[in-house]
Amino acid sequence: MAAQTKKRVLSGMRPSGKLHLGHLHGVLDNWKRLQDEYECFFFVADWHALTTNYERPYEIPENIEEMVIDWLAVGIDPEKAVLFVQSDIKEHAELHLLLSMITPVSWLERNPTYKEQQQQLKERDLATYGFLGYPVLQAADIIMYKANKVPVGVDQLPHVELTREITRRFNYLYNPVFPIPEAMLTEVPKMPGIDGRKMSKSYGNSIFLSDSPDAVRKKIASYVTDVERPRRSDPGDPENRCVAFNLHKLYMPDERLAEIVKECKAGRLGCVACKRELAEAVVEFLIPVWQKRARLASEPETVRQVLEDGAKRAKQEAVKTMDEVRSVLWTRHAKSD
Ligand code: TRP
Ligand code: SF4
Numbered sequence: 001m002a003a004q005t006k007k008r009v010l011s012g013m014r015p016s017g018k019l020h021l022g023h024l025h026g027v028l029d030n031w032k033r034l035q036d037e038y039e040c041f042f043f044v045a046d047w048h049a050l051t052t053n054y055e056r057p058y059e060i061p062e063n064i065e066e067m068v069i070d071w072l073a074v075g076i077d078p079e080k081a082v083l084f085v086q087s088d089i090k091e092h093a094e095l096h097l098l099l100s101m102i103t104p105v106s107w108l109e110r111n112p113t114y115k116e117q118q119q120q121l122k123e124r125d126l127a128t129y130g131f132l133g134y135p136v137l138q139a140a141d142i143i144m145y146k147a148n149k150v151p152v153g154v155d156q157l158p159h160v161e162l163t164r165e166i167t168r169r170f171n172y173l174y175n176p177v178f179p180i181p182e183a184m185l186t187e188v189p190k191m192p193g194i195d196g197r198k199m200s201k202s203y204g205n206s207i208f209l210s211d212s213p214d215a216v217r218k219k220i221a222s223y224v225t226d227v228e229r230p231r232r233s234d235p236g237d238p239e240n241r242c243v244a245f246n247l248h249k250l251y252m253p254d255e256r257l258a259e260i261v262k263e264c265k266a267g268r269l270g271c272v273a274c275k276r277e278l279a280e281a282v283v284e285f286l287i288p289v290w291q292k293r294a295r296l297a298s299e300p301e302t303v304r305q306v307l308e309d310g311a312k313r314a315k316q317e318a319v320k321t322m323d324e325v326r327s328v329l330w331t332r333h334a335k336s337d
Contacts, residue, residue, distance in 0.1 A: 009038040009184070010147035012045040012086065012138075015063040019070040020206035022199035025250065026188040028074050030151055031081070040081035041145050041314065044068065047086050047093075048138070051131045052121060068303050070209050073293040084310035086141065091318035095140035095325065100133060102169050108132050112158050139163040143170075143178045144318050151184040175328035189250055196224045196243040210293060213283050220244070220279040225271040226264075232271075236264040244275055251281040 011031065019028070034040055044064050050057060064085060076083065086092055108114065109132070118126045138159050142150055150160050160183040167178045192198060193205025200206065207219050223244035226236040238245040238261050248257055263269035296302055 006037075006039045007148040008041070008145060009034050009149045009151060010041040010043075010142055010145050010181075011151045012043045012048070012141055013067065014045045014049045015060055015067050016049075016201060017059075017063040017066050018201075018208045018210045019067060020199050020201065020208045022191040022193075022206065023070075024074055024209065025191050026153065027151075028071065028076060030186050030188070032075050032077075034151060035077055035080040038149065041147070041317075042071070042076065042081050042083050043141070043310075043314070044085045045138075045141065048134065051128070051134050051137075052117070052124060052126065054128075054130070055124070065300070065303055066210070068307065069293060069296045072296055072303070072306065073209065073289045078306045078310065082310050082313045083306055084314040085307055088307070088311040089144075089314050089318050091315075091322045092137070092140050092144060094322060095144055096133070096137045098325065098329065099136050099139055099166055099170065102173060103133075103136050103139075103166050105132075107162060107165060108135065111135055111162060113155065135159045135162040136166065139166045142181050143167055144321050145314070146179055146317075146321065147181050148179055149184045150181050151186060153188070154185065157183055157185070175333060177324055177328055190246050191250075192243050192246055194219055194223045194243075207282070209286070209289055213286075213290075216283055216286065217276075217279045220247070220275050220282060221272070223247070223275060225275070229267075229271070231267075232269070233267040235267045236269075236271075238264045242271075244271075244278060247282065248274075248278055251278065251285055 011027075013023075013027065031040070031042060035042075044067060046060050046064060049060050049063070053060065068083065071083065072078070114132065114134075118131075135158075139162065142160075142163050150163075152160060160181065164180050164182075167180055171178055171180075193200065193203055193207075195203065195205045197203055197205060207216055211219070224242075225244050226238070226241040228234070228241060229236045236242065238248070242264075248260060252260065260269065260274060264274065
């Protein structure tokens with residue numbers, strides 16, 4: 001099938017630095033599936049990172065590199081998807097500006113993530129113009145490539161909804177040049193951190209793709225298990241009370257998993273041994289990722305080249321879109337009167 005007939009997918013990630021297993025199973029596994037089926041654009045949202053990290057912008061370039069190494073190491077494939085950095089495509093800034101002219105402030109103030117994030121990140125002053133406009137920039141990212149589908153987590157749904165409203169408004173005011181993008185929500189496996197909370201860099205509970213085998217073993221050893229089971233002979237409830245068991249479900253072969261459930265419930269399996277076995281399965285799983293990571297880290301030229309090629313491809317599309325945008329914007333239409 002010709003490339004043009006494939007639907008287009010676009011998604012972005014803020015450069016938060018090293019990625020963990022939560023990113024891998026929550027986002028990247030999904031991107032890997034999509035890159036085989038759709039024409040995909042995946043990008044690093046470095047300007048978005050600046051909306052909250054404007055006091056430490058110097059950290060961002062390093063984080064971009066770390067993150068893209070992780071993308072490539074897990075199998076995001078630059079031969080299949082266009083991988084690029086937002087700030088390499090200045091057209092995003094122009095489209096963001098133009099969209100800002102037609103976006104009512106009330107839509108942005110209503111955005112639930114606006115207030116939530118301000119409260120969560122109290123130590124930073126987020127009463128900025130740029131932070132309020134976060135979803136406008138995101139809308140520009142999405143429609144620049146005329147994306148049909150936007151794979152995101154639930155937390156990003158309000159932003160995709162705002163993108164749809166802004167896009168409709170643009171199409172109505174000028175000319176219907178943009179498809180209305182749709183969010184694509186995918187089922188993601190539960191991936192708690194060692195303390196049972198959601199895996200998150202800021203909680204210090206994550207297993208990173210860049211961790212050493214020993215760090216992985218240590219972290220898995222400290223996973224919370226069934227706390228109502230102080231002695232090995234007490235019957236356990238892996239499905240409902242053991243945090244580590246969420247990882248067993250992902251990394252143990254089905255047959256062994258069934259045995260573990262049985263033995264744990266019968267009080268015949270100790271948590272220390274059980275987690276040791278889990279750790280070895282996770283280490284086994286990560287070996288190819290580590291190998292690829294080490295190779296990429298030793299040849300920084302590769303990542304640079306991938307992003308340069310990606311920027312060229314993205315730029316072609318962005319230039320085309322902006323030509324069209326300027327042309328409909330500065331021309332009188334039937335609706336203008
Ligand atoms: N806001 C997204 C996040 O924090 C990142 C992002 C920026 C994005 N632009 C996008 C995601 C466009 C999808 C499409 O996760
Ligand atoms: Fe969890 Fe394994 Fe302990 Fe059962 S034996 S509670 S599955 S760690």
